[in-house]
Amino acid sequence: MKKIAVIMGGYTKESAISIKSGKVVYENLCRKEFIPYKVYIFKDKWFVKDEKNKEYPIDKYDFSFSVVENKIHFDCVFNAIHGTPGEDGILQAYFELLKIPYTGCNFHHANMTFNKKYCLTLLKHFGINTAISIFLNKNQTICQNKILKKVGLPCFVKPNRSGSSIGISKVYEEKDLSNAIEKAFIEDEEIIIESFLKGREVSVGVFSFKNETFVLPITEIISHNDFFDFESKYSGKSQEITPAKFLPNIQNKIKKVAKKVYNYLNLSGISRSEYIIVNGEPFFLELNTVPGLSKESIFPQQLKIAGISLSDFFKDCINFSIKKMNK
Structure with a gap:
């Protein structure tokens, strides 16, 4: 049976959400085909935790761990880490160097999609509708008049590399723009300011299997807050x-x-992209290559409606990843 490392945690405020996702993956892996391990990756330590909550440190040299004198290597990594280092290409590049199969897209595609500036610029080139936007660096001189002249009010201020709506503000008045910019710069040294799009928000799961791209049923998101922020996503x-x-x-x-976006970005594995539908036209917002997989998350809801069990889906993700690495 294949030994599977289900990695969870990460270095950001999304860590708790990642652990929920990882546990869902761990619980739904078929024990007749796989031996799953819960692997926690934090800034200060990487370790495997067994059913008795005993911790075994990961050897970063070859991503293995030891029990007594037995050294255990993994056949595949199931990536359930949202944000850095699991969604921005850092761990993907590490596993590429070690020749360990991992779920999801390649490291360069992960890095590009996690960076909103790169992702939006590329998709605009392919003719995908997006909001009007401005990019700022932390050491850049900021002229609020120029910003507002381009994007207008209300507008959104976002960290360039962040997930789960962390650090995002919706700005209605010019006097609130500087505080929103400061808040976003806490999360990242680059930020993006986007014009407000009035319409219906949707999320679309897309995945590839056997060289085919599949689009899952669409989810409409109606936030009880001012926008689909962290609280809306994870507090019901x-x-x-x-x-x-x-x-x-x-x-x-x-x-x-959604299918075009997935293929233009040359993705593999699973993704979830967000859009605002304005007068019947989809406007791209952002894309997640490691979407939430907890019981409350959107992607599992879409799989359920499509009649795909989590166990079968995770099995296909793992087997596809092993075949891809061994090509």
């Missing part, structure tokens, strides 16, 4: 409708754009 303060209630022609358009 939003309504998530799967499948979303759109006319067939609009649904087809959303799915077509």
Whole structure:
């Protein structure tokens, strides 16, 4: 049976969400085919935790661990880390060097999609609709008048490399812009300021299997807060409708754009992309290559509606990753 490292945790405020995702993966891996291990990756330590909560340190030289005198190596890594170092390409590059198969996209695609500036710039080149935006560096001189002249009010201020809506502000008045910029710069040295798009927000899961791209049922997100922020996502303060209630022609358009985005970015494995539907047209917001997999998360909801069990889906992800690495 294949030994699977389910990695969870990470270096950001998304760590607790990642652990929930990792535990769902761990619980749903078929014990007839896999021997799963819970592997926690934090800034200060990497370790395996067994059922008795005993910890075994990971040897970073070859990503193994030892029990008594037995050294255990993994056949594949299931990546459930949101944010750095699991979603930005750092761990993917590490596993590439060690020749250990891992789920999800390659390290360069992970790095590019995690960086909103790179991702939006590339997709604009391919003709995908996006909000009007401005990018700022921390050491850059900031002229608020120029910013607002371009993006208008209200607008969103976001860290360039961050997930789960951490560090994001919606700004209604010019006097609040500087505080929003400071808040975003706490999370990242680069930020993005985007114009407000008025429309319906949707999330679309996309994955590849056997060289085919599959689009899952669409989810409409109705936040009880001002926008789909961290609290809305993880404290039940939003309504998530799967499948979303759109006319067939609009649904087809959303799915077509989501599939194009996935293929334009040359992704593999799973992803979840977000859009605002403005006058029947999808406008791309962002994309996650390690979407939440907890019981409350959107991606598992979409799999359920599509009639795909978590156990079968995770098995396919692992087997596909092993074949891809061994090509």
